[in-house]
Amino acid sequence: MSVSRLTQEHHSLDFASSPSTEIQMEKVLVFIVGAGPSGLAVAACLKHASIPYVIVEHEDCSVSLWRKRTYDRLKLHLPKEFCELPHMPYPSDTPTYMPKEQFVRYVDNYIEHFNICPKYRTLVQSSEYDEVSNCWVIMAHDQVSGLVTEYAARFLVVATGENSEGNIPKIPGIHDFHGEVIHSSNYKSWNHYGEKRVLVIGCGNSGMEIAYDLASNGVDTSIVIRSPLHIMTKGLIRLGMKLSKWNIPIKFLDFILVTLAYFFFGDLSKHGIIRPNMGPLFLKAQTGRSAVIDVGTIELIKKDVIKVFGPIYCIRGNAVEFEDGKTDYFDSLVLATGYKSTANTWLKNGESLLNEEGMPKKGFPNHWKGENGLYCVGLAMRGLAGISYDAKMVAEDIKSIIDSMEPF
Numbered sequence: 001m002s003v004s005r006l007t008q009e010h011h012s013l014d015f016a017s018s019p020s021t022e023i024q025m026e027k028v029l030v031f032i033v034g035a036g037p038s039g040l041a042v043a044a045c046l047k048h049a050s051i052p053y054v055i056v057e058h059e060d061c062s063v064s065l066w067r068k069r070t071y072d073r074l075k076l077h078l079p080k081e082f083c084e085l086p087h088m089p090y091p092s093d094t095p096t097y098m099p100k101e102q103f104v105r106y107v108d109n110y111i112e113h114f115n116i117c118p119k120y121r122t123l124v125q126s127s128e129y130d131e132v133s134n135c136w137v138i139m140a141h142d143q144v145s146g147l148v149t150e151y152a153a154r155f156l157v158v159a160t161g162e163n164s165e166g167n168i169p170k171i172p173g174i175h176d177f178h179g180e181v182i183h184s185s186n187y188k189s190w191n192h193y194g195e196k197r198v199l200v201i202g203c204g205n206s207g208m209e210i211a212y213d214l215a216s217n218g219v220d221t222s223i224v225i226r227s228p229l230h231i232m233t234k235g236l237i238r239l240g241m242k243l244s245k246w247n248i249p250i251k252f253l254d255f256i257l258v259t260l261a262y263f264f265f266g267d268l269s270k271h272g273i274i275r276p277n278m279g280p281l282f283l284k285a286q287t288g289r290s291a292v293i294d295v296g297t298i299e300l301i302k303k304d305v306i307k308v309f310g311p312i313y314c315i316r317g318n319a320v321e322f323e324d325g326k327t328d329y330f331d332s333l334v335l336a337t338g339y340k341s342t343a344n345t346w347l348k349n350g351e352s353l354l355n356e357e358g359m360p361k362k363g364f365p366n367h368w369k370g371e372n373g374l375y376c377v378g379l380a381m382r383g384l385a386g387i388s389y390d391a392k393m394v395a396e397d398i399k400s401i402i403d404s405m406e407p408f
């Protein structure tokens with residue numbers, strides 16, 4: 001597959017150029033873009049506060065990332081107590097670390113419980129603030145009927161996710177690679193790979209787990225690790241998150257975590273894994289970068305079942321040349337190179353809230369509110385726990401404004 005085909009289809013659609021497009025108009029109080037966990041969480045909080053809203057979703061289902069763009073063996077890395085959406089706890093028999101199917105079932109119950117009715121297959125293509133009407137004017141394309149609706153909304157909630165589109169790195173020669181190239185969002189399982197030699201590029205949680213999935217099932221697997229990273233067990237991260245609720249200084253917690261991680265994994269520098277200078281919790285808080293939660297990959301790296309390479313210099317045919325002068329040959333590349341937000345592709349006048357990358361301008365905990373009734377949920381790089389916080393803050397803010405305003 002060519003890399004250019006890896007970018008998501010929906011961003012190249014252009015309803016405005018279609019001569020047969022009909023436009024309808026609708027006035028709404030709150031408009032939510034995206035029915036992932038963030039959009040659903042804010043919808044539930046608004047429902048809880050009896051505030052009407054419209055929620056639209058480009059895909060044909062809710063939580064499309066979890067249903068369609070994650071690998072088969074995915075389990076939540078964080079314990080369930082940090083992954084609840086607002087106003088609905090997990091059933092008591094839920095395992096501490098949920099498989100993704102169970103999370104999706106929880107979401108389905110959540111949608112039913114709060115009677116959330118997303119308009120599916122509806123793509124928001126533009127949104128602009130109108131200073132005359134003090135409303136956000138949103139153009140939403142129903143991809144089934146072909147109709148375009150122009151919504152005028154007093155409040156606009158961006159819930160399109162920080163993992164909206166795969167980040168495709170600019171590696172010289174990658175477009176001419178003689179083999180399959182996929183982004184990790186399209187990876188499902190090892191059984192597609194058989195006898196192939198696979199290079200996983202990127203060593204975040206996706207890359208490390210995909211490398212494990214491949215190698216532990218007999219696929220010849222290598223991984224590119226180009227920057228320092230923390231390796232933790234899920235128990236250690238759970239401990240850190242629990243203790244951080246008790247106002248223990250983060251540097252002290254990090255010291256404990258790094259010491260215990262050293263005890264578990266030893267010195268990994270000879271395997272190409274160097275620890276960052278900042279501790280794991282501080283690094284997460286400062287940069288959003290997560291520690292890697294080991295699922296067994298480290299043992300396979302230590303045994304040389306998974307081979308580690310440094311940064312890539314270039315690709316020629318099937319040959320991948322690395323900056324340290326090594327060259328190796330691969331049949332498939334998996335780009336576990338992270339994601340990016342696409343909010344700026346459709347949101348105009350969002351400067352009070354988002355930067356050029358479509359991520360919040362302000363740091364946590366003030367990142368969720370812009371000007372003129374503009375909000376974001378789920379863009380603070382804090383996972384499901386962060387989503388819950390954002391959704392409650394946004395709904396409370398909207399409620400307090402509505403309570404003090406003239407009828408709409």
Ligand SMILES: Cc1cc2nc3c(=O)[nH]c(=O)nc-3n(C[C@H](O)[C@H](O)[C@H](O)COP(=O)(O)OP(=O)(O)OC[C@H]3O[C@@H](n4cnc5c(N)ncnc54)[C@H](O)[C@@H]3O)c2cc1C
Nearest residue numbers: 034036037038057058064065076077124160161378383384
């Ligand atoms: C492999 C993987 C595993 C993860 N595991 C965890 C975990 O265990 N715990 C955790 O806390 N977090 C995890 N995360 C992070 C995870 O992304 C978030 O927790 C959560 O899914 C984000 O929810 P969201 O609603 O903000 O974004 P998304 O889930 O990405 O949902 C955004 C929705 O908006 C829709 N959309 C986008 N643009 C438009 C548009 N223009 N018009 C209409 N709709 C649009 C998309 O189709 C999508 O359905 C994981 C991420 C990945 C990639």
Ligand SMILES: NC(=O)c1ccc[n+]([C@@H]2O[C@H](COP(=O)([O-])OP(=O)(O)OC[C@H]3O[C@@H](n4cnc5c(N)ncnc54)[C@H](OP(=O)(O)O)[C@@H]3O)[C@@H](O)[C@H]2O)c1
Nearest residue numbers: 075076077169201202203204205206207227290336337338
């Ligand atoms: N079970 C789970 O809970 C689970 C599983 C998977 C993912 N997640 C979460 O999902 C989010 C996304 O994770 P992710 O792993 O997909 O993305 P990520 O955390 O952003 O990691 C991307 C990785 O790609 C590397 N990279 C980028 N460009 C590269 C290049 N040109 N060459 C080599 N390496 C390159 C990055 O290295 P640099 O640092 O050098 O740029 C980084 O290691 C995270 O929040 C993660 O915790 C959770």
